[in-house]
Amino acid sequence: MPEGPVIQRMFAEVANGYDRANRVLSLGIDVLWRRQAAAIADVKPGERVLDVCAGTGDLSLHLSRLGASVIGADFCAPMLVHAERKATGKQGRPYFVCGDAMELPFRNGTFDLATVAFGIRNVVDPVAAMREMARVVRPSGRIIVLEFARPRVPVLGSLYLLYFRHVLPRLGRWISGSDNGAYQYLPDSVMQFPERGHFTELMTRAGLRSARFSMLSGGIAAVYRGEVES
Numbered sequence: 080m081p082e083g084p085v086i087q088r089m090f091a092e093v094a095n096g097y098d099r100a101n102r103v104l105s106l107g108i109d110v111l112w113r114r115q116a117a118a119i120a121d122v123k124p125g126e127r128v129l130d131v132c133a134g135t136g137d138l139s140l141h142l143s144r145l146g147a148s149v150i151g152a153d154f155c156a157p158m159l160v161h162a163e164r165k166a167t168g169k170q171g172r173p174y175f176v177c178g179d180a181m182e183l184p185f186r187n188g189t190f191d192l193a194t195v196a197f198g199i200r201n202v203v204d205p206v207a208a209m210r211e212m213a214r215v216v217r218p219s220g221r222i223i224v225l226e227f228a229r230p231r232v233p234v235l236g237s238l239y240l241l242y243f244r245h246v247l248p249r250l251g252r253w254i255s256g257s258d259n260g261a262y263q264y265l266p267d268s269v270m271q272f273p274e275r276g277h278f279t280e281l282m283t284r285a286g287l288r289s290a291r292f293s294m295l296s297g298g299i300a301a302v303y304r305g306e307v308e309s
């Protein structure tokens with residue numbers, strides 16, 4: 080696992096091409112995954128939401144369109160520049176702050192819900208980050224994690240692995256115009272990261288209760304949900 084500053088630099092270097100690469104590499108399905116995560120979060124108008132590792136703000140923007148009052152936090156300012164640009168002029172827009180997931184700049188119990196999309200895998204200590212998310216969410220509030228997983232369906236699984244390991248790194252380099260290893264790091268980190276029941280164990284270790292998951296798109300991604308102790 081690379082150190083935090085290495086991760087920060089890596090995202091800074093791909094920030095300009097990040098959205099374009101996401102849409103092309105996932106064939107646009109990443110948009111649906113964030114919507115599904117928001118649906119599982121069951122976000123209600125007026126709820127206070129913290130979107131951790133917000134990046135270029137796609138999940139934050141979607142949650143605010145659903146009527147939530149959203150703050151997006153990320154430790155990579157160049158990613159947030161794009162989030163800010165996309166939010167500018169939108170009604171009920173999210174606001175963005177620079178901050179580390181492992182040391183969130185908010186008081187205990189500030190939010191009803193905390194989310195993280197495709198970010199927890201990049202955090203040096205995911206359990207510490209989820210503990211921090213739980214700290215800033217009120218008792219009985221929710222934590223939602225959207226992350227890549229590894230499909231187990233026989234044919235889809237093999238095709239996906241072929242694409243993910245061999246095609247995606249080359250395509251990602253080309254689309255993002257960056258040769259800094261970010262699109263090799265993506266499949267490598269997904270292959271090593273705990274998924275399904277192994278990840279819900281981490282949620283429990285972070286102090287969350289009722290940790291459970293739903294698989295998306297045949298197991299390519301997963302949404303995890305846990306609750307803060309009451």
Ligand SMILES: C[S@@+](CC[C@H](N)C(=O)[O-])C[C@H]1O[C@@H](n2cnc3c(N)ncnc32)[C@H](O)[C@@H]1O
Binds near residue numbers: 090
């Ligand atoms: C793959 S991007 C995901 C961005 C966005 N959530 C999305 O759905 O597209 C991962 C983001 O996590 C951020 N990140 C990684 N480690 C972090 C940390 N410790 N604190 C805050 N942000 C972090 C990176 O800067 C990057 O913007």
